[in-house]
Amino acid sequence: MSSVTAQKRSNTLVIVSTALVALWLIVAAFPFLWTLWGSFKVQADFFSKADWTHALSGTFTEEATGGSFTGRAYYGAWFQEDFWRAALNTMIVVVSVVVISLTLGTLGGYALARSGYRYAFWLLMVALVFRAMPHITLVSGYLLPFFEWNLWGHLPTAIIVLVAINQPFTLWMLHSFFLNIPKDLDESAMVDGCTRFEAFRHVIIPVMWPGVITTGLFSFLLAYNDFAVTAMLLAQENQTMVPKIASFLGSTFEEGNVMFAVASVVSATAPLFVLVLFFQRQIVSGLTAGAVKG
Amino acid sequence: MPHRTFFWFILPSLVAMMLFIFFPIVSVVIQSLYVEHEQVVITSENCGPFGCQTETTVDLEATQELRDAQPLGRFNGLGTYLNRGHLAVQELGKAWSESESFGDFWSKVMNLPFYWALAFTLTYTFVCTPMVLILGLAIALGVNGLPKLLRGPTIFFSLLPMIVTPLIGSLILFWMIDAEGIIGKSLQYLFDDPELSLKASPTLTWITLIIYGIWSSAPFAFVIFYAGLQTVPGETLEAAMIDGASRWERIRYVVIPHLAPLAVFVTLIQLMDNFRVFEPIIGFSAEASAQSLSYLIYNDLRGDIQRFGSAAATSMLTIIGVAILLSPVLIRTWRDFNRKRV
Incomplete structure (x- = not known):
């Protein structure tokens, strides 16, 4: 008798929770x-x-x-308004940011995971504080020196700034992935005569690929989604997609220009859509890696 | 790992962070103590047949020269921090002594740009964060009850609001809530008010922005909690069931304590991210009725005359805000770390 009522209650519960999920799916998608x-x-x-x-x-x-x-809106955005150039700039920025931040990040994250000293802990704490810095406050520190030294407006400047801003997060994430790899692995390689760097390069990196790919995805997202840095540090002709879309908004008084913005928004979302489609598992594991370890 | 090796491994990251995170903060500190040059004014006396007139003109060339020679501006000490655009000490004092009631004082304070932005930033942060936690947990529990086959696609669609560029996500919603968009029109129909516009009143704009914030961050909490649910200890659950714990009691005494550390993590990340809310204000064109600290800085930096001093002072105040927000976490981590070492 009691098991029947328990069953019944869980039935309504199932309906309620399924309804909730269905509602959420509509809201999300x-x-x-x-x-x-x-x-x-x-x-x-x-x-x-x-x-x-x-x-x-x-x-x-x-x-x-x-x-x-x-397809008028797309034609207008991509060719009349040169959105293709912004897309190209985004590609250059994003690929460079991912490659550079992974290179620096794996080295640093490995060192942080393997050093047991107090300063390694402090470095991680400092990185956490740096991660919390609103990007626009950093931008307000860059502008004046960059104007003075003629660094303002170029793609490489934005790339290196994004790499640096990305570094605290990359360090944290890779550090927690490296902690999962047993110390014995690199130590036995070093006993066999490898230097620390050789052990890192030939023994650790090959087993680290999943972690590196996951971290790379998040570096990609940060560079791709950034607005504060790219909008403020890039000259008009070097604009990437997101600031370009924002600049469409200023000129929406003309009939049809809103549709350029709509079309470019859809164009900029498409790569993200594909990314989630193929790397859903890595994204989920990356989000949780930080949580479980941190 | 020996200190030497550690040093060489960490060096590239460290240099990047020093140059582009630490030094900009130093540069912000310095800039905040300076203020732009005033324009160089020439006063000349023109005497004509009808008497003399003094005329003031701006010497553009000299002004430009001065600006080029000292791009930082002139030293202003803490003046920028205390002026009307920032902490507004004088205005606060005046409002305090002149106001009859607290409400009166409050409305005067809310007219000061910095406090207005601070009020929005804090409201946004402290409303969004708990809502995200609750909604994320609810969705995670719901998805966990779905058949295995449906979970993958559900997670796929759930991830979209989080993964999409914040500016783009807010634009997509903005176009839908536009008075001529689908949600805007439906709301007008629902409330039977053809003039209804979510952009018109500050309150409605704040609510819209907060809903956007929850929409875009809930997936993050959901994914974390969902992953946590996969590792809930099965034996403990079973034992609780045998002891006669109801479904709710099982959630309350087994599942929630298991998820608590994850909730701390989500809260931490959410506090950091919500405190720097910025893109939605641009996406929703909401600057007339809602400004955040980040938006104030952005506003100072763009435009023809860039007010570096003012932007830097707001930046410093924002950084102090972040430090206060993070301090409980840092202290806790520090204690944990010491306990582990002992």
């Missing part, structure tokens, strides 16, 4: 699908003054272009 759908319409449909169902039926889109979908 619908905005993206809606914007993707709307980016193929004209402005009068996506921002409909009369009736929001126009966005579904595409009344004005049909009137203006003849089809119920149009």
